[in-house]
Amino acid sequence: MTGRTTPARRRADAERNIAAILDAATRLLSTDPDASTADIAQAAGVGRVTLYGHFPSRQSLVEAVLEHTITVAGATIDDRELRGLPAPEALARLVRSSWEILDRHGRLYSAAARALPPELIRAHHDPVLVRIENLIDRGRHDGDFRTDLPVSWLVATFYSTLHNAAQEAGAGRLPDPAPVLTATLLSLLLPPSDPRSRLSSS
Amino acid sequence: MTGRTTPARRRADAERNIAAILDAATRLLSTDPDASTADIAQAAGVGRVTLYGHFPSRQSLVEAVLEHTITVAGATIDDRELRGLPAPEALARLVRSSWEILDRHGRLYSAAARALPPELIRAHHDPVLVRIENLIDRGRHDGDFRTDLPVSWLVATFYSTLHNAAQEAGAGRLPDPAPVLTATLLSLLLPPSDPRSRLSSS
DNA sequence: ATTAACTCGTACATCGATGTTCGAGTTAAG
């Protein structure tokens, strides 16, 4: 609820600052989930009081950032062109083009999890997560992805691996993440040929 | 430096409390990396002052916990019996028997990363991490594990997946983690048969 | 039984972060 019930016409000035704050908060919170409002305000080139003028509490700011990130990521990860492709190819392209955005999305998501009550998190529908899940699901139905492991596990591992790659890349231990990431994710998702890596459906 | 330069004979009483504090700290910090000294003291059944009597600062406590965890994990993950086995089999057994300990080790490690300066972290040699790396390395030399991805990446992904499994299991989304985890890790480590999941060595 | 080690609660100083208030200055909008 960042106040869009009434049009609430703001001055151009204010609008600009709100955007700057949101942007700075997104940037800072994705690297340090515990960034202070003071840091965020400074990074946005704005007084701390101004920040509180627009966001009544730190929590509401985090919430707005979450919503903002979900929107941005959802717009960027436009999968219309991926619809026609076989799932493995679609996933490879998706990762190659936007693993960074996906990772930031994931980080912000867990930053929000630290600062927001769980029910508030769950209240935000997350189209990105849904899309990933749909993609994996489609691959399974087409026989391109493995079906011996639960979908929820595959999705979780997908994000976990993404985050891991971003960490490693950030630490300089992984110069060119995209290809490595793609290979790893496909190893995870493609049907296992070796029986040792197949879950025996006891 | 938790003071083992001189024998420093302590009263049985004190010894017991130190153990209790260390134990409680390990327990709390592995779930919440930001647990307060007050919480830890209470969980240990000890006054906060007593805690500071043994550990001059929160930081030194975290450091002691890290060392303690490394020792315990190192003792439990005794791999003598795994030496003779082929790497994939060894890894499967290792995961099946001690993924929880490995995960706790990983969590504490990242908890320590939050509270300790990086150079202090690096100062603690970590036999567990080394062993995992050795195991993966051995598998690669034997032709059992893939060589198209960097070892450092495989190790990082190993831990990341472990942690992910613990998260999912904790949230009740993964009733029986061990087999799923084993299948996932082997998919990651075994040489890829499908060229789509193999890193093209450009 | 004596002593030294240890424990405990309470109280206090400090620090950093959140959120609020005030008042004076700027700036967009009509």
Added chain:
DNA sequence: CTTAACTCGAACATCGATGTACGAGTTAAT
């Protein structure tokens, strides 16, 4: 140009966490 919206810094209250000081009570060791 006038007004209302907005911004800003400084100051303040509050809170929780860390770390210290004191003093009286327990408890292990010899």
